[in-house]
Amino acid sequence: MQMISVKGLVKDFGSFRALNGLDMQVKAGEIYGFIGQNGAGKTTTMNILAGLSRPAQGECNVNGRDVTKLTHPGDLNIGYLPEDPKFYPWMTAQETLVYLSGVRKTGHIGDILRWTGLMEAQDRRVGGFSRGMKQRLGIGAALIRNPQLLILDEPSSALDPEGRSEVLHLIKELKNMGKTIVVSTHILDDVERVCDTVGMINAGKMMFEKPLAQLQKESAQPLFDITPVSSVRPEILDEMKMLPGVVSLTKTAKAFTIKAVDKEVSVSVMGFLAEHGIVIESFSLRKARLEDLFLQEVNGK
């Protein structure tokens, strides 16, 4: 069952096209990691998914509702955590949750306070909370209507390692409760730690959308980081790309990285380098990570 189905989403801010035909599919019960560089269109997408912003074109179905026909964001009945959640600083944590729930203090609010680790701070004003506490309260606020779908925009990006770890732990627990969670982030390590599926946006378009396991399988292919003494001519690099077993070649400022089907390809790569008289400073083998795939997509295949 699809919790989110997005097709050809377009969003303009004046002359700037923030989303350029974005497609996205999120299945029920999964943690979907939405990755991309700053300014790629992550928050714009999250705002549209939460019903806070309207697309110029495209289809967008969230939690069984057509977002383009929505009259009020609250009708989506989802939980949303903005990148920087803003609370009333003069309210306590408990008052905030009671206000957002629209009912008097209930067991559910007590559960949320306990679960987010804010029970002891429930009577403290939010203005005095640390960033991590605000983020946990934000997750609690997103859970106030016990929604099946949670959209979390950069929930851990501004936190210290301890705060990040706490938030990731909460996200994992939410999945265990059967919730569907969409997490946008540019911290790829977080994605590798919690997500089931990864979608990558670049310049307002979805570059890929794959299960994490598949990505990890793909990224299990070895990478050879090669640093030549002097720069290599582009036509030689193009030739190298055609070698058997070479999946891709990415050039950086002083080096280039070859992604290969297996380690045996190193023999033909070394032979090719020797054949063309390319003196190398270093030749190292490493296992690819999500970050390599990300950089590969951002820099172009």
Place this chain on the structure above:
Amino acid sequence: MRGEIIKELRYAVRSGRLLILFASFLFFALLTPVMLKVVLPMVLSGQLAGEAAQGIGGLTDMTQLDCIRNYMDDVLQIGTIIIAFTLCGLTASEIRDHTWVLPICAGKRFGRMLGAKLLVFGTLMTVIPVLALLADYGYSGLLFGFEIGVLPILYGGVLQGIYVLFLLSCLIMWGVLMKRPIPAGFMTLATAFGIHFVSSLLNIQSWTPSGLLAQAQKLTPSLASLLLPLSVTIVVMVFMITLTLSRLRRMEWNVRGTH
């Protein structure tokens, strides 16, 4: 709507808005009788000597009624400025600071959120001018001698309160349109003083909310002369709130750099 009302009450108390407004109104209510009874004659007699001073002293002979009307005039001018800048963030700050994002996502309705603001601050801003006017009535009565009963004072106070509701509607509307507190405050002042100035110039006060203040200053309850300015004020307020709601429903939220 209970939650929204409690939230606005907490905001009024904890942000110090209630205290500022009450203290400001009370200050002018108590200052006016002292100014007219003690300070003004002293200043004038210091400036002039002998018979001239005595003559001027005669001119400054004030009654309780003069004193109350003087205060009501001050409230129109200074009170409007105080209200405009104390409550200019009522809706503008919510938009600028993105504090409405979580409530909206939690299912809070714009109508209820605005309704709670109008109800809480409307009630407070009706009660405060009435209390301040009663304080002015009591203190001026002690200094000048009691001249009128309490009923006309209550009548005047309530009319002032209704006028303040009009100011609140202005603040709410301009806050949503401008999305920034201080410009919203200035636009409210421009609207209030603009209407007052134009209606005085064209002698059409009864057709504007300013007519309520003119009626309040008369301190003589008359339903016939009140009906027109009251109806006009209610229509204007309904128009402003409808416009505000319509704007809020079309607004995009949590968009970077737009607020």
